[in-house]
Amino acid sequence: MAVPAAPSRLCGIPECTRPCHDGGTVVHDFCGRTHAEEAVSRGIRPSLRRPHGNCHECKLDGCSLPVYFDSAKKHVHDFCSRSHADKAIADGQWTRSTSAGNTNAGGSTCKLPGCHLGVFIDPATSLESDYCSKSHRAQANTRECLRKGCTSTAWLANIEGPQYCSSRCAIDDGGQKAGSSRSCKLAGCSEVALYHHQTGNALDYCGEDHRVRNEQQTLGTNGDTYVERIFHRGTTGTTDFKLCVLSKAHPHYPSLIDQFVNKWVKPEPVGGISVEKILTVEVPADVRRKTKTYEKTVGNVRRRFHGTSCSTKCNFFVDLRGNPCSDKGCKVCSICTHGFTLQGNVGGTARRTNFGLRYGEGLYFSSVSGKANDYADFSEKTDSNGRRLRCMFVANVAAGKAFKTHETSLQQNECPPAGYDSVVGEVGQGLNYDELVVYKDEAALPTHLIVYSRH
Numbered sequence: 183m184a185v186p187a188a189p190s191r192l193c194g195i196p197e198c199t200r201p202c203h204d205g206g207t208v209v210h211d212f213c214g215r216t217h218a219e220e221a222v223s224r225g226i227r228p229s230l231r232r233p234h235g236n237c238h239e240c241k242l243d244g245c246s247l248p249v250y251f252d253s254a255k256k257h258v259h260d261f262c263s264r265s266h267a268d269k270a271i272a273d274g275q276w277t278r279s280t281s282a283g284n285t286n287a288g289g290s291t292c293k294l295p296g297c298h299l300g301v302f303i304d305p306a307t308s309l310e311s312d313y314c315s316k317s318h319r320a321q322a323n324t325r326e327c328l329r330k331g332c333t334s335t336a337w338l339a340n341i342e343g344p345q346y347c348s349s350r351c352a353i354d355d356g357g358q359k360a361g362s363s364r365s366c367k368l369a370g371c372s373e374v375a376l377y378h379h380q381t382g383n384a385l386d387y388c389g390e391d392h393r394v395r396n397e398q399q400t401l402g403t404n405g406d407t408y409v410e411r412i413f414h415r416g417t418t419g420t421t422d423f424k425l426c427v428l429s430k431a432h433p434h435y436p437s438l439i440d441q442f443v444n445k446w447v448k449p450e451p452v453g454g455i456s457v458e459k460i461l462t463v464e465v466p467a468d469v470r471r472k473t474k475t476y477e478k479t480v481g482n483v484r485r486r487f488h489g490t491s492c493s494t495k496c497n498f499f500v501d502l503r504g505n506p507c508s509d510k511g512c513k514v515c516s517i518c519t520h521g522f523t524l525q526g527n528v529g530g531t532a533r534r535t536n537f538g539l540r541y542g543e544g545l546y547f548s549s550v551s552g553k554a555n556d557y558a559d560f561s562e563k564t565d566s567n568g569r570r571l572r573c574m575f576v577a578n579v580a581a582g583k584a585f586k587t588h589e590t591s592l593q594q595n596e597c598p599p600a601g602y603d604s605v606v607g608e609v610g611q612g613l614n615y616d617e618l619v620v621y622k623d624e625a626a627l628p629t630h631l632i633v634y635s636r637h
């Protein structure tokens with residue numbers, strides 16, 4: 183007997199007889215955005231998942247990022263970014279409608295301070311966004327100008343409390359005197375400088391945009407916003423590693439510090455610990471692709487810390503001047519440039535630091551930064567100011583099917599036991615802090631390097 187087709191679910195608005203929207207990779211509850219929003223206003227739903235578009239993947243072949251959603255115009259686009267829309271057109275995956283013209287040559291630039299890219303234009307509808315990409319829109323939204331109605335990015339909002347985007351907005355809003363005496367330091371700008379909203383101190387620039395522009399001119403980061411310095415090899419950019427030293431104004435900076443500090447858990451050194459620098463780590467594309475595929479296969483991805491050793495000759499993370507070193511024995515630089523490798527003798531660090539390899543030859547991670555610090559003994563360096571610096575990685579680890587144990591060690595042939603992808607040492611009698619061990623290179627992807635000092 184033939185199985186009757188499952189009736190398609192109906193829109194969650196009781197009076198609506200249309201089927202639920204069928205798009206993206208998740209099940210939708212309403213026929214479309216209009217009814218989803220109506221559901222919120224009528225109290226049928228407490229809220230909608232934001233930002234929208236998370237359920238829709240970029241239409242460019244091979245890209246799995248969420249599509250760009252323009253919240254101001256309430257428009258869901260088909261691609262994650264302008265560059266991918268352009269690429270899809272160039273590859274013949276998409277034909278631009280004639281009304282859209284060719285590009286936005288001479289058109290608007292992204293509204294995020296310091297970004298010089300053109301704004302995203304949906305190739306199908308030719309609707310223009312305020313930003314170049316979803317990620318820049320998200321960065322901008324974390325820190326809006328204090329003046330009601332202004333959606334520009336405020337001055338260093340993440341570290342200083344609410345601020346205005348520019349002296350113009352501050353003056354318009356009555357938050358700053360019109361005849362303020364200092365002027366913007368950026369060459370060629372004649373605007374007055376912005377004053378700090380809480381302390382009243384004059385800042386050096388008329389607004390966040392000019393501050394970032396000046397920083398980029400001095401440091402040469404050219405287009406990468408809220409980044410102090412970039413390290414990469416070669417010129418192609420696509421197959422190489424890329425390390426970015428984040429400025430404190432980067433939207434991810436505070437949450438990374440929070441996680442590192444709150445998850446220290448162990449007793450801190452007498453004088454405490456402080457984060458000195460945070461770098462984003464982007465390993466070569468082929469390594470990233472392998473981990474992505476593995477993540478999709480086994481799932482259960484967790485964010486964990488990993489402490490390791492650094493070659494005695496290497497000073498990379500201390501002075502952040504030259505590129506990472508090429509010493510094969512330098513695990514910090516090797517993970518920065520190639521990702522995690524079992525071959526790369528990662529287990530050696532555990533052996534050297536006398537932790538043994540409780541759960542066999544694997545890659546060891548912990549949710550406790552203080553625990554990862556135990557493995558970072560051999561990364562310790564003293565900088566020119568006499569500070570003792572160490573570093574550790576933040577990584578996305580695909581645990582897949584995890585074998586949970588309270589044993590302090592496992593037999594070699596149980597690492598991992600058959601049918602499991604990873605071993606989780608749980609806190610109990612034998613273990614004070616959790617450990618997650620994976621046994622494949624592609625199970626872990628480094629995302630950040632945290633440089634910290636112990637006092």
Ligand SMILES: [Zn+2]
Nearest residue numbers: 193198213217
């Ligand atoms: Zn409906």
Ligand SMILES: [Zn+2]
Nearest residue numbers: 240245262266
């Ligand atoms: Zn994309």
Ligand SMILES: [Zn+2]
Nearest residue numbers: 292297314318
């Ligand atoms: Zn941008």
Ligand SMILES: [Zn+2]
Nearest residue numbers: 327332347351
């Ligand atoms: Zn403003």
Ligand SMILES: [Zn+2]
Nearest residue numbers: 366371388392
């Ligand atoms: Zn200026």
Ligand SMILES: [Zn+2]
Nearest residue numbers: 496507512515
């Ligand atoms: Zn090194």
